[in-house]
Amino acid sequence: MRMTTLAAATLAGLGLAGAAFAEAESQEPIKLTLHDWSGQLLTTTIMGKVLAEAGYNIEYVQADYIAQFAGLKSGDLHVAMEIWETTGREAMDEATATGNVVNMGETGMKAIEEWWYPAYMEETCPGLPDWQALNDCAREFATPETSPMGRYLGGPVTWGGFDEERVEALGMDFEVVHAGTDAALFAELESAYQRKAPIVLWIYSPHWAPAKYEGSFVEFPAYTPECYDDPAWGSNPDMAYDCGKPTGPIWKVAWSGLAETWPGAAKAVEAFTISNEDMGAMVGEVDLNGKSVDEVSDAWLEANKDTWSAWIVD
Structure with missing residues (x-):
């Protein structure tokens, strides 16, 4: 689903317009991946709305968490906002090793x-x-x-x-x-x-x-x-995975061509950061209180104008 004129009008109605934002370099759609948990939908929707506010054409694409890397490597997908150190590190490292996917830094969440x-x-x-x-x-x-x-x-x-x-x-x-x-x-x-x-x-x-x-x-x-x-590590000398899961950052990744085609958008993705506390509260609003992802993301944008505006200022 594409970021529509209605969505942009909603942003303007919330008072989110800004005159000093970077100008979009291309109107080719930037494709952001959506998965199947509320936090990732919120993270991606916030990023998409901020990029739309900066004048970019945004398209959201439903994709499997691990399988999305094939599209990111080929350039059919452009941005994935949540790669968890706990479950996605191996797939991320394999993709970035090809040179076709780049690590865009931490989201701020652990x-x-x-x-x-x-x-x-x-x-x-x-x-x-x-x-x-x-x-x-x-x-x-x-x-x-x-x-x-x-x-x-x-x-x-x-x-x-x-x-x-x-x-x-x-x-x-x-x-x-x-x-x-x-x-x-x-x-x-x-x-x-x-x-x-x-x-x-x-x-x-x-x-x-x-x-x-x-x-x-x-x-x-x-x-x-x-x-x-290394299967030899740990209590089972013949099998790997005989331990707990890793903990650590939640990362952002992108197709390597993002910075060349949309340099301002790439800078915004790199600058994006949000706290565990903010995200936990927003997920609760969606999952427990029945609010929509659009409602909750708009409320965060309204309350944090100074934060997200800095991501897209030229």
């Missing part, structure tokens, strides 16, 4: 994506948050579909994350079951939490869930790059 359980499960499963204690209690997390194995509710399969590889490498008595959507993942958490039912699932931050629900991330053997790259 990523955690890991197995998580509600605090009430500590009575049922003493020894948590240690992963070995979790494994000893695997039957407590079983469902009729997975019994006698415990169920780990993972994110949508397109998110990556190597959960199946970790379960096998660590010899865990768990079956990985993927939620179909981000919304379905957190609907299951809400249902389980209300009933105090057993659940261990993928939780990420920045997000509203770690603030709303009392619980803890499971503690796996600490991540090192060797854990993913």
